[in-house]
Amino acid sequence: MGRDVVWWAFFYLISAFVLFNAIIVVTSPTLFRCLLHLMLVFIGVAGLFLLQGAIFLAGVQVLIYTGGVTTLILFAVMLSEEVVGKGRALVSRGKGMGIVVAACFLVLMFALYSSCVVFLPPTYEAHISPVAQFVAKAPSSAMGNVEAFGVALLTQFLVPFEFVSVLILVAIVGAITVARLSGSK
């Protein structure tokens, strides 16, 4: 796909922003700064989603990650530190080994990408397969991004959708049970 200069400018800007904030997340000694830069990583990733045309996903990313997960981590940070203070210093250990493992992973991924053979998923032709009408369609001018999500969630991905709702229920009940003060009912 051809992309113009503005697209590439935004892409390099946002990816530099994301990587910079990610490095601060993994190296900052103060837990609270770590959290705020993680929030910036989430916003940067939402920007990258926008650049690929995943508009609804960018909205969901901001809503759930920066709005929900960040607040969750915030409460966890506050409930496990002293009330007034800058957060416990996090002394890192084994930095060298960490860099080696991360670099090995990166080299492995580059080797994989440079030699990858692409297996495309099967296309469901309407005259061959009876499931073609239930396959998730792409957003078009007739059906926007949000509608495509809705249609896909209720046709091709109905079972994962129901499973995920049960999973969320289990997570809520489990979190309340685990974090409850003992002695109360």
Place this chain on the structure above:
Amino acid sequence: MYGFSLSSFCERFLKWTKLPTDLLVGVIVAVFIFFFMTFVVLALVYLFRKFVGFVQVRLGPRYVGPRGLLQTVCDALKLLAKEDIMPENADKGVFIAAPLIVFLPAYLVYIVIPFGHPSHFQPKDLNLGILYVLAITSITVIGIVSAGWASGSKWATIGGMRSAAQLISYEVPMSLSVIVPVLVSGSLSMKEIAQAQGDRFWHWNFFNLNYFGLTFPAFIIYMICALAETNQIPFDLPEAESELVAGYNVEYSGMRFAFFFLAEFSNLFVVCAIATTLFLGGWHAPFPFLPSEGLWSVLWFMLKTWTLTFVALWIRATYPRVRIDQLMEFAWKRLFLVALIDVAVVSLIAATS
């Protein structure tokens, strides 16, 4: 009048000067929104002080400018001229960043509000308008808690945590009550939701006769949650002067406090504007024979929004404060239940008709 808009004027001007149009149009619209927001806050603070004075049987500001109209401008100048104090225990970076994190959502939401009918009155109509609004307003929580945490004082931290608990508790019934207009109009886009409500006030979402008036609880729940989300009385425990020595912004002074103040009043206006779009028919006139195109649509929109703001200020002048446990119980046990039942009933009616 219909062919003119700020964006098209900018585009023609920029084509004439051969600069890149898309980015610069965005910049000009952003600056315009900033000035509009400042003007709205100025008007709102003045209205607030005069009206609260009237309710309390006294006159509000009188001396600065004719009838006290310049009072807010002088207050802003006073705040700008104050000394910038930073507490010793404060986490400097977060202390400086927190007002920004609170201010940005209040500023960014103006992009999707449809102020009038021909679409150049709405800076940008996003496909996921209301989802964008919900996402952006959930960032305010982090700013408020960061402000409380970074101040380095116990009062501020506890105020910040209470505020976070209140905000996230009231986000849930608000999201549920927002689903009701989305169900009724079938789209997340603010323009579509306002458009689908039509010219007749008995089809507006606050009491929709097509749905036998069952969308009314959603409107009430949205207004209550909107007051809670913007830290207005009766939900202003986090910033009450008599409860927690002004809560999360106690250590802020001068320009930083001005950011919080600006964000709070701007939030009030924005939340009433969104309620107008979702529930009161946006820019439409109440009856079909009244005009609702062009500048008339802006007039109707502003009329409805300022009426809702006026009601919010009225509540602010009248009601006492709610306690933190009463607040949480109200959100989770009452509002959440009513909102859930309302969504279920409205989706049932929407699916069978």
Place this chain on the structure above:
Amino acid sequence: MISSMMHYLILSAMLFSIGIYGILTRRNAIAILMCIELMLNAVNLNFVAIGAHLTPNQITGQLFAAFVITVAAAEACIGFALIIAIYRNFEKVSVDDINIMRW
């Protein structure tokens, strides 16, 4: 000229490796969970980029990323609840010191 999909894949590999470095180095359990969220974001970038380029007539890539976001939120929820419970019992969240199951 590397295509824009490869740019996304390389970016997500770098983000993922930064997350790996964080998990291996950090001593605070909350910080480890934050680095896990970094890795999950990298995975989402992969899904969206590959979905947009290799299956342009299906929305499956973005949809799967939405599922990953949901499951990550649920997992973060339980993870942090566990950390709060551990903090209540041990008064510390450093993973080096929570070792009563070792001999």
